[in-house]
Amino acid sequence: MNSIFLLLNLLPILFLYQFGGALHVELNFTSSFTLSLIQTPLGTFFAYLSMISFLLVTIAQKSKKFSFSYYMLQLLLSLAMFMIVLAGDFITFFIGWEIMTWSSYFIISKSKNIDTKSLQKYILFSLASAFSLIAGMVIAYSFAHSFDFSVISSAFRDMPFNIQITLIVLFSLSFFTKAGVIGLHYWVVDTYSKAPDLFSSILSAVMSKMGIYGLFLIYGHIVGYQELKMMFGTILNGTNFGYTLAWIGVATSIIATFKAITQDEVKKLLAYSSIAQLGYIITVIGFGTAYGVAGAMYHTLIHTIIKLLLFINVAAIVAQTGKSKFSELGGLIYRTPVSFVMLLIGIIGLAGMPPLGGFASKFMMYNAAIDTKFALILIGMLFSGAASFLYCYKLVYGIYLGHPTSKNLETTKEVPISYLIPQIILALLLVLTGAFPGAFIKVINPVLVEFSLSTIPYSGLGVMNSAVGSFNGLFIISAFVVFFVLILLLITRIKSKAKNNLNRFDISYCGEVPAQDTSLHFGFGFGADLHKIKFANAILKRSSSSFYESLATQTKKTSELFSRMYYGNIHNTMLIILLFFSALFFIGVN
Amino acid sequence: MNLKKELRLKHIILSLLSSALLLSFLGLLMQVKTNTYKTVGDIFLNLNMQTATANAVTSVVTFFRGIDTVGEVTVLFLATSGVALMLSSTQRTSKKVVKQESFVLHVGSRLLMSVIILFGVYIVIHGHLSPGGGFQGGVVIATAFLLLFLANPNMSLSHGILTLGESLSGSAYVLVALIGLFKMNILLGNFLPHPVGEIGELVSGGIIPVIYILVGIKVGSEMSVIVEYFIKEDYYKEVYDA
């Protein structure tokens, strides 16, 4: 079954390849609106991104038994995303969006860990997102008299200012919810952590990107960056709009980063990390400059790769050990060495360290911020980047390093090959994106043209150009490898015999010998002292959950109030009707 | 005490409300200028010569607004069925009232009954000539059975016959309507040759007397059934209490 669905997942890719950029389908749906699929450079980018992600996840799924309905829903989900990114009008977009919502809902509901509350959270936020989208859609329709993107785009200029603002806010809210901007991220963590393990990778890597795609669509295509500039005016070298959005993004990434550090569950950490990384993208997406767009797109790509890799890696570990918490894992490095290396590559990418692709995307984003002189934004990004090292390290240490926390971890075997294949592919991709960042400029330039922004000069595969400097990824990675090998050779030349010490208790421990039951794994202690830092504590002790909980309570109270009305006896009902009549009579007739 | 006060307050308020409504309704309805238009009824009066019945109300009821009457008969039928549904199912006690009717009552009621039925039939048949008609006659016939029940609680009606009368007359009524459709392409069309006789004769008015007779049978049997159910119910309760 897996192979069949693997092939089925290949079909959209082939389909896209076959059309080669000229896909344009229109279908009369009803008399008043048509469904249309149009291939734009942006859409193509996202389409390939999501389709390939699905393919890789499907490969990983070979290792476990999944039901037919699971595969069907996943296929439906991938087709829905296909529909979203290739949509030429809002109806198609929305249909894809909603199919995505419910098919993913049903997949998530198949998880073993899922509970009703998390499911409710997920679906209600998704629906809120969808409803905000639909509200924007119909308001746009009321001026453009069409759901077609291009028509709405050209009509947008003539709308009144408050309608323009409303539209932007509605669409942004919708896509922010999907991407999990702070405040609207209430569903993200629970959902990502409780979804089926492999499916979390799709949620984080692909589905959240649909929110990003939506933002691109709105800012770049429907409203247009030029229009945004005209609407809101400029600040420094960027737009007021971009500045506001950037603060939202920065706040998201900082808060989520700190939250991530304190998580004990692996997938929750990854979920917060996902929020933080999407925060970066949201920061730069509104800049309205070529580098902003390029940075956002590059980071989209990189984040997809990294999150797929990390989630598949974690899923494999969870499947192999049955543990999903840092406090229960540890010391797997020599049991599952390949997985370790993959995760290591993943977190180096996630932290944005130079030789890998993660750096290239961050570089692009930072440059965008410098280009617009949004210095504080840049500081915020750098700051959250620095803080993210902590959770990156927690991830690798908590799972692979240190000491195993239980006996069965010491006998764990390497994860099945089907988990490793996609990871290896993704790791290679990460290395390649790091080595050839220039290749990506070629992908981005058509999109920039689509958004009528200036293009980025291209000078060789390895070189990433930007307004304020460039770097050669190929050089850095090769220099890194060369030095690495040299030092390694040098140090192995120095012969010094050492006994291989894999006994967990044979360490220097203040002169003591740790007892058998001493916990030597430090994994769950991570981030605890963060509470002592005032700034971090201010972030950590606040939570959006209290707001949403109280909202839920209020709703319930209202509901109880109303339902009490309906328990009145028929006498009162009658009386109400008569009184209503009398009231209307006295108001209406006299 | 408190509750009582509250209740009284509620009553006072409601009575005040009712009177206020009454006054404003009076004020409103006093201004009503009755129809500035020629009503449908006036036109019907003019048309009535065609249908050739002496009683214009009857022609309106059975012919001009004939489908109303079909509906009305249906409503009555449905109500009867509803009453039957409600009241027939509970296990009736087989106990009979011990008290026997007296001879005078026995003979008197039966004598009176035949007269009443005769009167009812007269009203039904002359529905198109004089005040009265199927409904009125039917109800009069039902009172005959009421009389019987009052005289002798042990009595029971033959449900078979009543049902037969009820359903056959009803179906026949619908059939009359359908024949009209087939013959004249108008439901309830007056397909019988008319005028056969002059206005005021018994055989006149086309399908109107036919319909009224059918309605009479139907209403008579239905009302009898209803009457029976309620009488028996009341009786049942007495037994139950005792």
Next chain:
Amino acid sequence: MLEFFNDTQTIHFIIIVGSMSLFFIGFYGIATQKNLVKILVSFDIMESALFLFFIGLHYKVGLVAPILDKHLKTFTNMVDPVPQAMILTTIVIGLAVLALGLSFGIEYYKLTGRNDISKMNELRD
């Protein structure tokens, strides 16, 4: 002595006052009464008030019932037959609903021993 009754206006006035009073007595009844039978009776009072109102307002001085007899040979100067037909129909419907309501009430009383509609509150969540 009672000549002033020969005025249509006056008759209509009396009819309106009477029927509306009756109507609102029924109205007060359904608003305050809790016994099912009383409620049904109130409904009947309201309906009767309407019949009176409708028929009464269609009477004008000098008009006769729309029935021919030996003396009347044409349908002129007669009251409108349509309201009468309508009232006839409405009466039957009212009767039917009344019968049905009573049968419900009886059955309910048999089951619970109650006929107070304000205490009918077992249908709840």
Next chain:
Amino acid sequence: MSLGYYFLLPVIFSFLTPYFKKIGLLRASSILLNLLLFLQTLVYTMMSLPQISLFSIKPPLGIAFILDGYSLLFLLIFTFSGLMVSLYMPWFFKANPRRDEARFYLFFNMLIAGSIGMILSCDIFNLYIFFEITGICSYTLSAYNKDKLGLESGIKYLIIGSIASIFIVFAIMLIYLQIGTVNLGLIAQRFHQIDPKISVLIVLMLFIGFGTKAELFPMNFWAPDIYQGSISPVNGLFSSVVAKAYLFVFFHLFYLFGLNSKYMLFVMVIGAITFLVSEFTALNQTNVKRLFAYSTLGQLGILFMAFSTNSIDTVSGALFHLTSHSISKLLIFLTLGILIHKLKSMKIDILGGFKSTFLTIVLVISFLSVLGIPPFSGFIGKILILKGFALSHNYAAVAFILLVSIVEAIYFFRIIAMMLDKSRAKVIVNVGVMNYAILAVLAALIVLFGIYPSLLLHYTDLAANALLHPTNYLTYALGVGL
């Protein structure tokens, strides 16, 4: 071929009910009857509209049944629902044997006949009679269980119905007193000439009468009780046929009498309040029937909002929504009948306590459709309604509908989560071939209208046109050119 058959055939069927000695024969003929009427409706869809069938003499003096685009859509819904329920009933009675099954068919068929009469009749007094026929059938059907709850609901319904009918009769009398006619066409022509105060009174009384029956907010406190006390297929009929018939009449008169400009906002606000209150109340329910009753009320609220807008697009969307809602609610209540029988409970937990992939799928489809989620039919209706509101720049309504829809989603998805929750104890429910077919057809229709809406949109456009521009209807109702 005559519109009269819609009423006369069920009537003759019910008159003859006592003579069906074999219950199987009765079941079969009930199905046959409904099939015939449905087929006749299908034939009517291919004919030019409007169609008229005369009774006795031609209008405006006499009474006629007129079928225009507006009533055609409702006719389709009603006859289809009737067919589905009549196909379902044999199973239901096999599962819940009743001595007086025969009488059920009588009332059931007359319920549909009465509803159809209401939508076809072109005479307001005649309409009132059909109103009463429907009413009496619904009172009896809600009391059909004859237990405490059933009788309570029957009595409640009867009392409410009586109030409504008194107001309607009063209104009809005032109309006749004013303009001397009960023909809808003539009333429509002359309505504006009525003394304004009296006209307000008439409108108010009609509003109270039909609004009460159509379950509008301050007058709908009885509605959930009725649903709770009656059996599931009847619930389905109440939700998808009866309530819709009253709604039909409400707006038929609304537009025919030209009240749209004056009372639009009022009806819209009342609809909105109905929607809001019902959806919030539904959140708190633990009884399945009450829950879906509130959901029905809520959807009626949206429909009232959308119908009163006086724009063809919105009304067309509303009609689409109405159709899909009818199908969904029929499906839901028929399924509930199965579940309540198998699990012997009416608590909401039964929705989490059954194991049947088929039922889960069809229920989910219908829920999603009610919520207006693509690619199911509810979406098309909802987007058209929202689009219509937006086009008239009524953004408050758009926001309101969407916000309350989230509340609606809360309980629907709570149920879905319950159904998907594997940790609950599950009873295996086998559905039976016939029910399988019925539910599959209903679910397939939901999907079909969702992915190929033009099929239905053709009729809803027709209906909306006929509703908002009833010139053709008026010509026929006035008997011109017959």
Next chain:
Amino acid sequence: MIFQIILLIMLAYVVGFIYFGLYRNITARIQSRYGPSVYQSFYDSIKLFSKKNTVNFGWMFYLGPVIMATGAILTLVLIPIFSDSDFLRSVTSQGNLFVLLYLMVLGPLGNALAVGTGGNPFGVMGVVRGLTRLIGLELPFYIAVVGLIIAANSSDIVHIIDLQKTTGLNIINHPLLFIGAMISMVGFFGESPFDIPGAPQEVYSGPRTEFSGKFLALLMSQGSLFAFAKLVLIVDLFLGGADSLEMLILKTFAIFVTIIFIGVVYGRYKVEQAVDFLMKLPTLIAVLGLARVVWFG
């Protein structure tokens, strides 16, 4: 080019160790004691290279110091040493300031991996403290760097150096940024008051607990290389670079001494105190400097 790289490494190695020796001497003199020879650290590293390892925790333990050293060398190579010469210019032009900022963290990451593999909880504790401190520590430095980049509108170091020739030294143009960067530098050099990760007194060597022999030697060597690289970076950014070796030594030494003096004077902060402090005053100073650049520059 290869020759130049080797030369550079040698230079940094020597200068770094001598600075370290001087640091120990100066600290000792301030504390009124003699202190070791200036070359002591140099000897230590030579000695350690030739010593036997006592323990080994597997290949990651092996690779960690190597990654760290690689990071240090890469950092060093990418920083322009001399302002007006072509010395390694072809190499330095391949990177920019952002690359350096991140490369500076790559080394510690390798270290952290090795420490984690070692499995000593004290070592990990040190790493975590280090990473936590990094949150606060990088902030003023980042702000300073960003300020300079925005002022020069380029992230190319050579360009920043060249610009200072015309506009004057950045230390004069942007004193606030310089103060911010210097406070961060105190931490980067592991000096008080920000020396908690190493915590020489309590957890007896912090992250380096388990290392011995050639690993420790490697760590020490890369430490000196790295220290030199950081000093050169500060010189390049704020003091207009150096056009000759003497100037380079002079300028770096000036910076180094400043850092030492700050370090000697203050007591140690706890990690949370350190972060709190760094996020207040130094950040504020740097932000003011940045605001000047952005709004008035």
